Amino acid sequence: MTELAATFQYEAVAEAYRFRPPYPDEVFDRLVGLITDEPRRVLDIGAGEGAIARPLAPRVEWVDAIDFSQHMVDAGRRRTGGDQPNLRWQVSPIEKADLDGPYALVTAGASIHWMPWEETFARIVPHLTPNAQLVVIEHGAVDEPWLDELLPILERHSRKKTHDPSFNVADAIRERGLLELTGTTRTARVAYRQSVADYIEKLHSTSSLARELMTADEATSFDRSVEQTLSPYAQDGVLDLSIEAQLSWGRPTQPPGPAGTAAPEHSA
Numbered sequence: 001m002t003e004l005a006a007t008f009q010y011e012a013v014a015e016a017y018r019f020r021p022p023y024p025d026e027v028f029d030r031l032v033g034l035i036t037d038e039p040r041r042v043l044d045i046g047a048g049e050g051a052i053a054r055p056l057a058p059r060v061e062w063v064d065a066i067d068f069s070q071h072m073v074d075a076g077r078r079r080t081g082g083d084q085p086n087l088r089w090q091v092s093p094i095e096k097a098d099l100d101g102p103y104a105l106v107t108a109g110a111s112i113h114w115m116p117w118e119e120t121f122a123r124i125v126p127h128l129t130p131n132a133q134l135v136v137i138e139h140g141a142v143d144e145p146w147l148d149e150l151l152p153i154l155e156r157h158s159r160k161k162t163h164d165p166s167f168n169v170a171d172a173i174r175e176r177g178l179l180e181l182t183g184t185t186r187t188a189r190v191a192y193r194q195s196v197a198d199y200i201e202k203l204h205s206t207s208s209l210a211r212e213l214m215t216a217d218e219a220t221s222f223d224r225s226v227e228q229t230l231s232p233y234a235q236d237g238v239l240d241l242s243i244e245a246q247l248s249w250g251r252p253t254q255p256p257g258p259a260g261t262a263a264p265e266h267s268a
């Protein structure tokens with residue numbers, strides 16, 4: 001586990017997760033539409049506190065939500081829909097998870113870039129139905145008018161010093177020979193309103209800006225700088241955001257050689 005991936009083990013990061021905007025409803029329509037086999041069982045890898053698993057569970061037969069962070073899973077169990085009878089949580093690295101397929105769909109929301117791909121695919125592919133798809137899902141705010149002013153603050157405090165904005169994780173997995181990529185789409189944008197204070201907490205849910213990685217003074221200074229930057233854009237302390245998700249999917253394949261090559265580091 002890299003140092004940044006380890007930040008998901010922190011309680012405050014799991015707690016800050018509730019400030020991330022939800023995935024647009026269209027994501028779940030698309031996911032359900034990609035299931036063609038029976039049984040309609042889903043494997044959610046790097047499930048976190050269930051932003052994908054919890055809303056998906058009522059629409060499928062079963063969801064296995066796997067995450068190696070106990071705090072994330074505990075937060076997910078407590079959140080709305082976290083106790084559905086067809087949603088099974090498991091605290092484990094996906095590459096060693098106890099799987100109970102066959103699964104007709106594998107979902108990876110902002111998670112697969114953290115995983116050792118060969119080991120992960122070697123673990124999951126034997127548990128899939130013949131037409132099962134793996135879907136890589138990312139989402140976030142787009143066209144934020146304050147971004148140019150915010151970026152230098154994020155860069156100053158981020159624990160991740162290299163960032164390649166052109167990196168596309170689904171393409172990288174395809175190039176590794178592990179995914180026959182067949183589709184990609186963006187959802188329609190969805191309006192979302194969030195207070196400046198909650199937006200700042202959302203930033204602390206990212207691995208590179210976790211509160212546990214900052215001293216109390218640094219966290220205070222970070223919060224103040226972000227607050228000063230965003231306040232002019234807020235109305236009564238509330239920001240108007242536009243949320244978009246991107247989905248890429250295809251048929252995962254069994255790695256040919258020995259397992260264990262780590263994915264390139266990339267934080268979310």
Ligand SMILES: C[S@@+](CC[C@H](N)C(=O)[O-])C[C@H]1O[C@@H](n2cnc3c(N)ncnc32)[C@H](O)[C@@H]1O
Binds near residue numbers: 048268
């Ligand atoms: C950015 S969060 C995304 C959580 C959730 N899927 C979502 O969309 O909100 C990434 C999650 O992947 C988990 N994770 C990273 N590597 C993992 C691994 N090898 N096995 C299981 N979980 C892992 C982390 O603990 C974290 O909860």
